[in-house]
Amino acid sequence: MTIAVLRLGHRPARDKRVTTHVALTARAFGADAVLVSTKDAGLERGLRSVTAKFGGPFEVRTGVPWREVVRTWKGAIVHLTMYGEPMEDVLPRIPTDADLLIVVGAEKVPRAVFDLATFNVSVGNQPHSEVAALAVFLDRLLQGAGLRRAFRGRLRVVPSKRGKNVETFES
Ligand code: SAM
Numbered sequence: 007m008t009i010a011v012l013r014l015g016h017r018p019a020r021d022k023r024v025t026t027h028v029a030l031t032a033r034a035f036g037a038d039a040v041l042v043s044t045k046d047a048g049l050e051r052g053l054r055s056v057t058a059k060f061g062g063p064f065e066v067r068t069g070v071p072w073r074e075v076v077r078t079w080k081g082a083i084v085h086l087t088m089y090g091e092p093m094e095d096v097l098p099r100i101p102t103d104a105d106l107l108i109v110v111g112a113e114k115v116p117r118a119v120f121d122l123a124t125f126n127v128s129v130g131n132q133p134h135s136e137v138a139a140l141a142v143f144l145d146r147l148l149q150g151a152g153l154r155r156a157f158r159g160r161l162r163v164v165p166s167k168r169g170k171n172v173e174t175f176e177s
Contacts, residue, residue, distance in 0.1 A: 007081075008105045010039040010065075011140065014072055014119065015112035018046045027137045028110060029053050033064045035144035036152020037108070045069030061157025073118070081105030082124040086139040087115065090126030097146060100125065108143065110136035 011032040016025045026049060029040040033056075042049065046068045053066045076083060081104035084096070100106065109119055120126055129139040144152050164171040 009037040016044040036148045039065035041070045042068040043072040061159030083107045085109040085123035090128040
């Protein structure tokens with residue numbers, strides 16, 4: 007199953023940090039790609055640099071026509087929203103043999119997204135954050151396997167009790 011995260015409503019000046027965190031969380035918790043509805047070359051550069059250093063594969067595309075992506079997506083679409091059905095009820099119904107698109111918003115999400123999504127899914131029914139919702143959803147979906155995924159980059163963190171231990175590999 008390929009998992010892509012679609013970030014809607016990114017405003018480069020305002021949302022750079024949160025959208026970067028959405029993308030880093032997507033990568034670290036098991037997604038294969040992030041698609042951002044607004045073009046942002048700086049965001050792409052930053053994320054590609056992280057992937058070059060810490061490993062991939064992880065695809066980053068900005069300026070994607072989100073309506074077309076959603077309409078032509080072959081597989082299930084999960085829209086994360088505090089108004090949706092509880093995550094625990096939806097998880098068993100998500101097909102595991104097809105690609106999955108996970109949609110997260112920034113500000114107000116267009117009504118069409120609620121209509122076009124296969125599942126509107128809430129991670130609790132309180133307002134919080136797209137980063138938190140994405141992390142918890144991916145972790146429950148993949149039952150921790152996303153976090154355990156091996157990345158092959160120039161740098162590899164060696165877990166240690168204290169301090170920072172990082173191995174460097176020649177490319
Ligand atoms: N007020 C906005 C709206 O009505 O769509 C939501 C803004 S919220 C800061 C940004 C994004 O975080 C949402 O679009 C949604 O993807 C995610 N989010 C926030 N709380 C959530 C929750 N309880 N469950 C699932 N997703 C949530």
